[in-house]
Amino acid sequence: MSGRPPEELLAAARAEWARLEELPRPLKPRERLAIPPQDMPSQDPLERAGNMREVALGYYAEQARVEAERCLQCKNAPCVRGCPVRIDIPEFIAAIAEGRMAAAIEIIKRTSLLPAICGRVCPQESQCQAECTVGRSLKSVEKAVAIGRLERYAADWDREQGEAQIPETGPPTGRKVAVVGSGPAGLTVAADVRRAGHEVVLFEAFHKAGGVLVYGIPEFRLPKAIVRAELDTLQRMGVELRTNFLVGRTRKLADLLEKDGFDAVFVGSGAGLPKFLNIEGENLVGVYSANEYLTRSNLMKAYDRGHAVTPIHRAQRVAVLGGGNVAMDAARTALRLGASEVHLIYRRTEAEMPARVEEVAHAKEEGVIFHLLQNAKRILGENLKVTAMECLRYELGEPDASGRRRPVEIPGSEFIMPMDVVIVAIGNESNPLIARTTPGLEVDRYGRIITDEQGQTSLPRVFAGGDIVLGAATVILAMGEGRRAAAAINRLLAAGDA
Amino acid sequence: MNLILTKERLSEQVYRMRVRTPLIAAERQPGQFVILQLDTEFGERIPLTIVDSDVDEGSITLIFQVVGRTTHQLAGMEAGEKIANLVGPLGQPSEIHNFGRVVCVGGGIGVAPLYSIAKALRQAGNELVVVIGARSKELVILEHEMRALAGELIICTDDGSMGRKDLVTAPLKELCEAAPKPDRVVAIGPPIMMKACVETTRPFGVPTVVSLNTIMIDGTGMCGGCRVTVGGQTRFVCVDGPEFDGHQVDFEQMMARLGSYRAQERIAAEGCNLHDEALRKGLKE
Numbered sequence: 001m002s003g004r005p006p007e008e009l010l011a012a013a014r015a016e017w018a019r020l021e022e023l024p025r026p027l028k029p030r031e032r033l034a035i036p037p038q039d040m041p042s043q044d045p046l047e048r049a050g051n052m053r054e055v056a057l058g059y060y061a062e063q064a065r066v067e068a069e070r071c072l073q074c075k076n077a078p079c080v081r082g083c084p085v086r087i088d089i090p091e092f093i094a095a096i097a098e099g100r101m102a103a104a105i106e107i108i109k110r111t112s113l114l115p116a117i118c119g120r121v122c123p124q125e126s127q128c129q130a131e132c133t134v135g136r137s138l139k140s141v142e143k144a145v146a147i148g149r150l151e152r153y154a155a156d157w158d159r160e161q162g163e164a165q166i167p168e169t170g171p172p173t174g175r176k177v178a179v180v181g182s183g184p185a186g187l188t189v190a191a192d193v194r195r196a197g198h199e200v201v202l203f204e205a206f207h208k209a210g211g212v213l214v215y216g217i218p219e220f221r222l223p224k225a226i227v228r229a230e231l232d233t234l235q236r237m238g239v240e241l242r243t244n245f246l247v248g249r250t251r252k253l254a255d256l257l258e259k260d261g262f263d264a265v266f267v268g269s270g271a272g273l274p275k276f277l278n279i280e281g282e283n284l285v286g287v288y289s290a291n292e293y294l295t296r297s298n299l300m301k302a303y304d305r306g307h308a309v310t311p312i313h314r315a316q317r318v319a320v321l322g323g324g325n326v327a328m329d330a331a332r333t334a335l336r337l338g339a340s341e342v343h344l345i346y347r348r349t350e351a352e353m354p355a356r357v358e359e360v361a362h363a364k365e366e367g368v369i370f371h372l373l374q375n376a377k378r379i380l381g382e383n384l385k386v387t388a389m390e391c392l393r394y395e396l397g398e399p400d401a402s403g404r405r406r407p408v409e410i411p412g413s414e415f416i417m418p419m420d421v422v423i424v425a426i427g428n429e430s431n432p433l434i435a436r437t438t439p440g441l442e443v444d445r446y447g448r449i450i451t452d453e454q455g456q457t458s459l460p461r462v463f464a465g466g467d468i469v470l471g472a473a474t475v476i477l478a479m480g481e482g483r484r485a486a487a488a489i490n491r492l493l494a495a496g497d498a
Numbered sequence: 499m500n501l502i503l504t505k506e507r508l509s510e511q512v513y514r515m516r517v518r519t520p521l522i523a524a525e526r527q528p529g530q531f532v533i534l535q536l537d538t539e540f541g542e543r544i545p546l547t548i549v550d551s552d553v554d555e556g557s558i559t560l561i562f563q564v565v566g567r568t569t570h571q572l573a574g575m576e577a578g579e580k581i582a583n584l585v586g587p588l589g590q591p592s593e594i595h596n597f598g599r600v601v602c603v604g605g606g607i608g609v610a611p612l613y614s615i616a617k618a619l620r621q622a623g624n625e626l627v628v629v630i631g632a633r634s635k636e637l638v639i640l641e642h643e644m645r646a647l648a649g650e651l652i653i654c655t656d657d658g659s660m661g662r663k664d665l666v667t668a669p670l671k672e673l674c675e676a677a678p679k680p681d682r683v684v685a686i687g688p689p690i691m692m693k694a695c696v697e698t699t700r701p702f703g704v705p706t707v708v709s710l711n712t713i714m715i716d717g718t719g720m721c722g723g724c725r726v727t728v729g730g731q732t733r734f735v736c737v738d739g740p741e742f743d744g745h746q747v748d749f750e751q752m753m754a755r756l757g758s759y760r761a762q763e764r765i766a767a768e769g770c771n772l773h774d775e776a777l778r779k780g781l782k783e
Contacts, residue, residue: 205585205716205718206585206716207535207538207543207582207583207585208538215716215720243583244583244584244585245521245585246585246586246588246718249525249586249587249588250521250522250525250585250586250587251521251525252525270720272716272718272719272720273719273720274720274721274722276722276732278732282732283725283726283727283732283748283751283755284751284754285754285755285757285758286758288722288723289721289722289723291720291721291722292715292721292722292723295715295716295720295721296715299715300542300543300715301539301540304540307539307540308540308542309537309540309541309542309567309568310542310543310715311759311762313758313759383754384750384751384754384755385754431718431719431720432719432737433718433719433737
């Protein structure tokens with residue numbers, strides 16, 4: 001995020017590597033702490049704001065090895081505690097430092113199924129990297145070992161070696177598991193359950209699998225070829241994929257168990273029900289949920305005007321409401337669709353933003369204009385089309401239940417900004433479809449499916465995980481949930497009770 | 499799966515297809531719809547109401563009017579071809595009871611979704627009056643099917659080429675004024691017609707159900723593109739509808755949202771028409 005050109009980063013890493021090679025091994029902690037953190041090579045900000053290609057280009061081999069040498073190899077490995085799927089981080093980083101890339105990826109894959117994805121989209125600064133001793137010693141989480149970038153490096157290296165190794169599957173058990181939803185939670189469960197030798201059918205409502213990885217996260221942050229490769233691996237393991245299948249409507253969940261011979265069902269249908277602010281003007285033409293805006297651009301490829309049939313408003317002035325990753329994705333997509341000004345409006349300060357630090361930095365570099373401590377009061381229109389937005393200024397008051405200081409509106413601070421499009425990115429609620437069509441499946445007052453720690457729901461043989469249980473969360477948390485539920489399903493089927 | 503079994507042309511721009519899709523046929527209830535897409539990479543997803551289903555054959559019947567790129571392309575497909583993507587049944591089923599005397603009003607292509615509901619209402623024991631409206635005789639569809647269900651069938655055309663030369667609201671008003679007053683009205687057609695119908699029945703206090711056909715992407719509640727204001731509340735047509743209390747619907751807003759992409763759609767449609775014209779010329783030469 002230094003903005004330094006990739007060639008310069010490479011030259012610096014080469015020089016550093018040459019210097020390190022002169023030092024007697026093993027390096028002393030003091031020497032490791034003195035190694036400069038390696039910046040991520042990125043497309044030039046002005047250039048990339050005009051294309052859909054991936055922004056972060058990935059480490060050069062030299063950078064990866066230099067960065068890996070920064071790791072202190074702590075015996076107590078605090079970073080592992082910060083990882084929802086407990087990757088053996090020091091071990092895989094040591095392998096990279098030694099140039100043993102095949103070993104590095106093998107170590108990661110023991111616990112993480114989707115490293116090329118997680119390396120790109122995990123909020124590492126609030127997970128593994130938040131705990132890193134290097135970051136603590138240097139008094140900045142930004143100077144922690146770049147664990148995520150190293151994970152991505154190892155995964156990309158692996159993919160570039162040609163066809164990925166197909167994980168071994170156990171002997172056929174004759175048991176069959178339905179996985180509902182092909183997002184991060186569902187993919188994880190499908191892989192883990194299939195490995196145990198059970199048959200797996202993965203149901204997806206859309207015409208393409210991948211869930212939020214495909215419809216939500218843009219190409220410039222997560223290339224779809226990577227998701228496709230992970231799905232190919234699953235299919236080559238024998239997982240059957242059924243798209244255009246909406247469990248609850250195309251077939252009731254209970255029928256899968258009672259009539260179609262499934263021994264267990266995992267529900268990972270995600271948090272797909274966009275929240276709105278309930279303010280005046282929210283249904284004007286030109287107001288989108290971030291889900292709709294991103295789905296049009298990503299899944300339906302509206303950015304590709306030459307080929308795609310699905311339209312999208314190519315507005316000059318775009319406002320995005322929210323401060324999470326989805327808000328950053330929407331804002332940066334709007335730039336790429338040709339907006340001349342994109343305004344991101346968030347009612348707290350940057351410190352409270354839930355988005356990954358890297359996404360915020362990328363958005364700023366590309367020219368997204370941040371309006372902090374502000375919020376939309378109403379959306380104004382003419383002829384039922386958006387023309388402007390009235391905003392209100394806020395200040396921070398006392399901490400609220402989440403521990404973050406509560407934004408308090410400043411009376412009389414209203415002001416109006418002209419806008420053509422407004423994108424609401426303030427989160428999702430749980431999609432009610434499965435709960436509505438599955439009697440006996442208990443949900444909480446937010447519509448989230450209630451489970452125990454193993455993902456077991458109120459119905460026997462029915463498990464759930466990911467955003468439908470957590471509310472809108474992250475890819476890696478959904479994967480962590482999926483792992484636990486898959487283990488519980490495998491135990492249940494092994495016990496023969498199902 | 500999704501094999502087109504039959505295709506017939508009902509009027510110049512309207513086609514009927516039977517499509518093999520056993521799971522949807524088995525689960526489908528009156529009032530529900532499907533979303534289809536003809537090209538997995540670049541196609542758009544459009545909602546179409548299921549007109550009928552045959553569980554034994556595992557088929558559903560779709561009726562559509564050529565209005566945009568996708569319906570144009572669909573009209574060009576023949577029996578034996580497959581629809582790339584078809585998902586459903588979506589939406590809440592119609593509320594079907596024995597209400598008593600029900601007036602079913604269908605305008606243009608709206609007669610198609612109305613048919614499935616009228617059929618179920620008839621089976622539930624209702625006495626039906628069906629009003630069909632169209633611009634001209636050639637555009638009247640499902641006349642025979644509706645006649646078989648209805649105690650009384652009234653046809654209105656704008657040009658008087660068939661039935662009464664009237665808008666559907668004229669007979670609807672007469673029916674509301676007459677005794678016995680209808681217990682319920684179901685009106686499906688162009689938004690402007692549905693709006694006129696609810697304004698017609700409002701003074702008589704006759705409950706009036708409308709079925710909305712808005713822009714959708716996923717059809718499962720995920721995108722919110724289909725949202726409408728009903729009784730001051732935002733509702734999603736895909737999961738809360740497609741049927742709503744017509745007296746509560748903000749039609750002005752719904753029509754504006756439906757026209758969100760009219761400019762782009764016009765360009766796309768012109769592309770189709772130019773293509774057709776080129777084809778026709780080619781054939782003549």
